[in-house]
Amino acid sequence: MTPQRFAEAQRAEAVHHREAWTHLHVGPLPHVQSIVDYRYWLESYYRTVLMFFGFGVEWFQGRSVIEIGSGPFGAVACLPPGDRVAVDPLMDEFAEYMRPQWTDGVVRLTARGECLPLPDERFDAAIMINCLDHTDRPDKVLRELARVTRRGGKLFFMNNVKSRVGCLMAKLGEALRIRKLMEVYHPHAFTSASAIRLMASAGWRLQGSAWSRARLESEHRKLSWKGRLRLLLNGESAFYGLFERT
Ligand SMILES: C[S@@+](CC[C@H](N)C(=O)[O-])C[C@H]1O[C@@H](n2cnc3c(N)ncnc32)[C@H](O)[C@@H]1O
Numbered sequence: 001m002t003p004q005r006f007a008e009a010q011r012a013e014a015v016h017h018r019e020a021w022t023h024l025h026v027g028p029l030p031h032v033q034s035i036v037d038y039r040y041w042l043e044s045y046y047r048t049v050l051m052f053f054g055f056g057v058e059w060f061q062g063r064s065v066i067e068i069g070s071g072p073f074g075a076v077a078c079l080p081p082g083d084r085v086a087v088d089p090l091m092d093e094f095a096e097y098m099r100p101q102w103t104d105g106v107v108r109l110t111a112r113g114e115c116l117p118l119p120d121e122r123f124d125a126a127i128m129i130n131c132l133d134h135t136d137r138p139d140k141v142l143r144e145l146a147r148v149t150r151r152g153g154k155l156f157f158m159n160n161v162k163s164r165v166g167c168l169m170a171k172l173g174e175a176l177r178i179r180k181l182m183e184v185y186h187p188h189a190f191t192s193a194s195a196i197r198l199m200a201s202a203g204w205r206l207q208g209s210a211w212s213r214a215r216l217e218s219e220h221r222k223l224s225w226k227g228r229l230r231l232l233l234n235g236e237s238a239f240y241g242l243f244e245r246t
Contacts, residue, residue, distance in 0.1 A: 001136060005187050010089065017094065060080055060082065068131055085107045116145075116147070120148065125149070153244070158239065192239040203246050205245075211238065
């Protein structure tokens with residue numbers, strides 16, 4: 001990927017988060033009426049990756065945790081207090097409006113997952129939610145994350161995945177710059193199988209997997225036939241993986 005393409009994705013990402021946290025532009029979340037509601041909603045969303053594999057937040061008590069691509073708030077902010085590190089390349093930008101929301105106890109670093117300023121085997125567990133397809137070099141990020149996580153450490157992972165046709169359309173869009181097939185935030189696209197393969201090659205063994213797909217009828221009715229066709233072909237779902245560092 002070119003540096004320009006990554007910068008384009010990150011610019012869009014920065015606007016998206018700022019709009020959410022300063023103007024409550026949060027998409028189709030009809031019951032989110034305030035920033036406090038949004039924080040609660042995020043907490044529920046982050047917990048799905050634990051729920052599927054039988055973990056509660058208390059499991060993190062006494063364990064050191066790193067989160068890659070935390071966004072402005074982050075799953076680590078919703079865990080019991082402890083050794084918590086959140087990493088995001090946009091952290092400086094988030095700091096401009098997020099300071100009132102941030103609680104003590106989370107160390108927030110401005111860095112890319114491809115190059116973590118942290119020692120080997122520093123953490124017991126890692127979290128990566130909705131980040132992999134945003135990164136510049138997904139393979140490098142996963143290898144770096146394996147480096148800073150101890151052997152036997154867990155990775156709680158979530159990313160949207162597509163059908164093979166959906167991935168093919170996204171790749172064509174990227175290669176030929178066909179705007180209608182591209183998603184500005186997501187320079188990469190994965191099927192769950194290709195994500196699991198990439199994980200394995202970076203030192204992460206799959207221990208559990210789950211998929212979910214939600215649909216709000218009111219939103220679905222607003223889609224044009226083209227929108228519905230695209231949805232069908234993309235076959236998008238949220239993929240959750242529990243991985244162990246080999
Ligand atoms: C869609 S947001 C997800 C934020 C949060 N995890 C959540 O689910 O609410 C994707 C995040 O990944 C971050 N990101 C993009 N490239 C990255 C990279 N190379 N290393 C680490 N994080 C990255 C973005 O800055 C952005 O904050």
